[in-house]
Structures are given as structure tokens and as C-alpha cells.
Amino acid sequence: MALTRGEIQVLYDRYAHVVSHRCRTLLGNEQEAYDVMQDVFIRLIQSGDQLRGEASPLTWLYRVSTNLCLNRIRDHRSRSRKLAEPDLTATNLPGMSAFSNIDPDRRELVNSLLERVDEETRAVVLYYFVDELTLEEVSALMSLSVPTIRKRIQHFQGVARRTLNLSPASALLLCGIAAGLPLGGTAHRGGALSLEWLNHVMRVL
Amino acid sequence: MMPDLDFEGISSRPAACVSRFRLEQYLAGELIATEGSALTRHLEGCGRCRDLEARLRQEKRSFQSRVPFDVFMAGLSARLEPHETPLEAPLEAPLETPLETPGAVPAEPPAQVPRGTHPDRSGPLVALWRLLSRTFSTPAWVGLAVTAAALWVLLPHESNQLEPPYVGIRSGAGLPGPLEVYRYRNGVATPAVSGETFRAGDRLEFIVRPGAHRYMHLVSVDGEGRLTPFYPGDGASSLALGGSSELLLPGSIALDGYIGLERIFAVFTAQPLPWSEIEAAAARLSRPSGRPLPLERIDALPLEGADQVTFLLVKE
DSSP states (O other): OOOOHHHHHHHIIIIIHHHHHHHHHHHOOHHHHHHHHHHHHHHHHHTHHHHHTOSOHHHHHHHHHHHHHHHHHHHHHHHHTTSOOOOGGGOOOTTOGGGGGSOHHHHHHHHHHHHTSOHHHHHHHIIIIISOOOHHHHHHHHTOOHHHHHHHHHHHHHHHHHHHTOOHHHHHHHHHHHHHSOSSSSOOOSGGGOHHHHHHHHHHO | OOOOOOGGGGOSSOTTSOOHHHHHHHHTTOSOHHHHHHHHHHHHHOHHHHHHHHHHHHHHHHHHHHSOHHHHHHHHHHHSOGGGOOTTOOOSSOOSSOOOOOSOOOOSOOSOOOTTOOOOOOOHHHHHHHHHHHHSOHHHHHHHHHHHHHHHHHSOOOOOOOOOOEESOOOOTTSOOSEEEEEEETTEEEEEOTTOEEOTTOEEEEEEOOTTOOEEEEEEEETTOOEEEEESTTOSSOEEOTTOSSEEOSSOEEOOSOOEEEEEEEEEESSOOOHHHHHHHHHTSOOOTTSOOOTTTOOSOSOTTOEEEEEEEEEO
16 A cells, blocks of 8 residues: 655655665665665555564665665676676766776675675675674564574675685685675775775785 | 684674664664663763764765755656556555654645656656546456557557667677667666657666777757757766777666657767767757657768767657
């Protein structure tokens, strides 16, 4: 059952900036983030009944925005997979200025690691490493048990270790780096990737 | 066998501190009283979390000044299907977290439209939908729509899909063309064909294959003769392609509410082309007096020394 304009205004006031920030963090592109934020609110308007089943609208919004961002990244990747990487130093592409500060190899590493796991694991990785939620919070957000969340993280860690032929400890740290790094092209500004921590990880590796 | 690792140890967040998500729940009033009180006490003694709280409040102010509610709603309305705009329908049951509707909220649609869009105009399909919904009960007109759709599939009809014309630039037989267009609608991306119908709020993404060309303008001209730069977004000089043989252009272009034909032109050149030349070429397009540009028949901007490919949008 759809929401009234007044109710949407309340949800806008409480949550639109949160969804906007989340989409920007995951996509790294202001325009795409705004687009996905609108998608999230369209789903919200259309999903009044689902929303009523949630103890926390924010939980619902986090889950939907994460899924839509992951879909957008997957679609974008599948279309650009075989395209030549543009020579960014020679272009003036709009909206790509954020790429200039990112090591393309590292961005590719992030994407290639995340592509090797299923979508549910990808979401767990984002919640755990990027959002720094506790295992219990991820569990509540995804309606999965804590042991399941732990297994998903271990799975991702294992994929990283096998892919990069690393020790388990290094792989664990790398998982954090991978998840904390930009998925769509801009630097993650949250706490998961402090400079100090990154330096420590690079020494370990 | 994977050793058991201390996952909590890798977080940069001190164990006593809360996550951003938790703090957002707190600020949205979603925590139960005991949890909220505990967090309030924590904030009193934790500079790190207080800083984060201040940052979240600042982000909210910044977002709401950049995207006021009316603009936000206008953007949503433009993207909703005609049958998906019952914004006045009440909730049947309250949310678990009650919504405190602020003051008097105007019931009429927002007058403001997002920057960069034309005023929304209801097309014939919208008018038809409104007429159907007023005339028939829901099951009746849904049945009519299903019947019409079935007839459309079963009966022979003339396709409105046109081949994109190429002027001076072609791929080899069987190879993808120099301009590939994808349409995003409600979060789903599909390849688009020149001559298809599009709606306000649809977003377009482009892959270009410029061959030996080094520079490009991607622009659109609508039936009123209005020229809009897509890439680069500010017009300015040409987009430098950096020698790429294929390039997925970053971001996407949102379609406005203009109803009628609109044609996209990808103009490839060996050297940068000033925006003024694009403007002059668009102004030279021949427009019959008092009628829209015949975009269905125009296959290039009148420009010397540029190779072009175009794509027709039928906007409803």
C-alpha cells in the first residue's frame, strides 16, 4: 500500500540523506547515487506493507539500497568487462575525476574479489567491513544467523587468500581493505580504511 | 581448514563505540528507550562518537539544502509509472515507528521540477490511463489493457524501430555499432534500440566505439530545436577519448519530460570541436514553420569534417 505525500516527507526528513550517503559510498558517483536513491524511495513508496513489517525503516532502507547498489555495480561491470580501460590521464570525462586518485590495480582487485563470491556474501562483506557493523547487527539486518554471517566472511576471506595466495592473516586484512575500498570509483571515507591501518596491512603483505 | 580468526579485531572502531548505522538509528528515533539512553550516555563521554554524530547532522543539513523535499518529490514523480503515483493514498496500518507528519503538507503535486528538465507534460498514454481509470472499475480496465496487449502481440503492425543512421563511421559487418545505448528503468538496464519509446526519468548509458577518432560530442536535439550537451556535460570543448577503441561513458543521462521526438548525435572528430560549432549546426537544422523538427528524417548535424552516428528517442 502506497504512502501519502506527508508520510514520504517524514521518511525523506529522517532517511533520504542516509540513503544518499550510503549509495555514494558504494557507487562512488554522485549522479548514479542520486539515481539509486530515487530507486530506493520508489520501492519504499510501493512497499508500504513490507515496510510495516520492519521494526526499523532504516534496516529496510539499508538492505534495499545495498542490493540496488550491488545490482548497479554488477550491471555496470558486465557491460564494461570487455571494454578497454580508458586512459584517464588523457581524458576529460565528466564524473570520472574521482578515479584519478585511485590506483586502478587496487580497484580491479576489489572488484575481482567481490565478483568471486555470491551476492549474499557480497552484502555481508559490505555490512561488516565497510559499515563496520557487528556480527550481531549484520545478522539482524540480513535475517541470517551469526554463524552464517561468520561463515560468509570466512568464505570471502578464503577466496581472497586463494586468489592472492596469501597467509590467512594477510587475507583477513586484505578483505578489510578490499571491502573498504571504492566499488564504483571513489575513496571510502568511513572508518574501515584508516591510513594507519592501511599502512599496517601493506607492511604485513 | 580456515583458522578461527578474531574478526572484531580488525575494525578501526573501538569496541565501546557504535557503528554509523547504529547512530543513524539513534538519530532517526528508532532505538528503544533503554538503548537510546545508553547511547546518549556514551555520547556524553566519547568524543569520537560525538564527532560522528555531528558529521551525520551536517550531512543531513547539506543534503536537504541540495535536494529540498519538493525537488526530491518531483524527481520521484517523474520516474513513477502513471499507475504508480497514488501518493495521496493513506496507509492502512501505522508503521511500527510512527511517522510524525509535519504541519500542513500541500496535497497538490509539486510545482518545482528538477533542474535541467523540461516541465512535465502528460502524454496521450497518461491521458488514456486516466480516462480508463475514471471510466471503468480496476478489473475491467486491466482486462481491457491485457486484451489490447494481446492484440498488439498477435496482430501484424508496423514497427516504429528505426535503424540508427551512420555518417562516415561504421563498424564491420556483424560487429557492434559505434554507439550502443542502454536504458535504465526502475533499476533494470536493457539494451535500447533507436526509435524505441522512452519515458521521463529513464536513464541512458552509452558505450562508444570511435574508431580512429580522438574526440567526441554527444548531444541531443528535441523537436523544439533545443540542444542539450550530454558528454561533456557542460558542452565546452570536445570529450577527449584518449585513443580508446571502446569506452563506457561514466554516469548516465536522465531523460526529461519532453513529449515527442528527440535525437541524440554522437559527433566524432580528429581534433577538438568548439561547442559553438555544435550550436551553430543545431541552429541550421531546418524547421517547418510552427511545427517540430522532422527528427525522424534528420540523420546528422550539418557539420563539415565530422563523422556522426545518431539515435532516435520517441518520448511519451
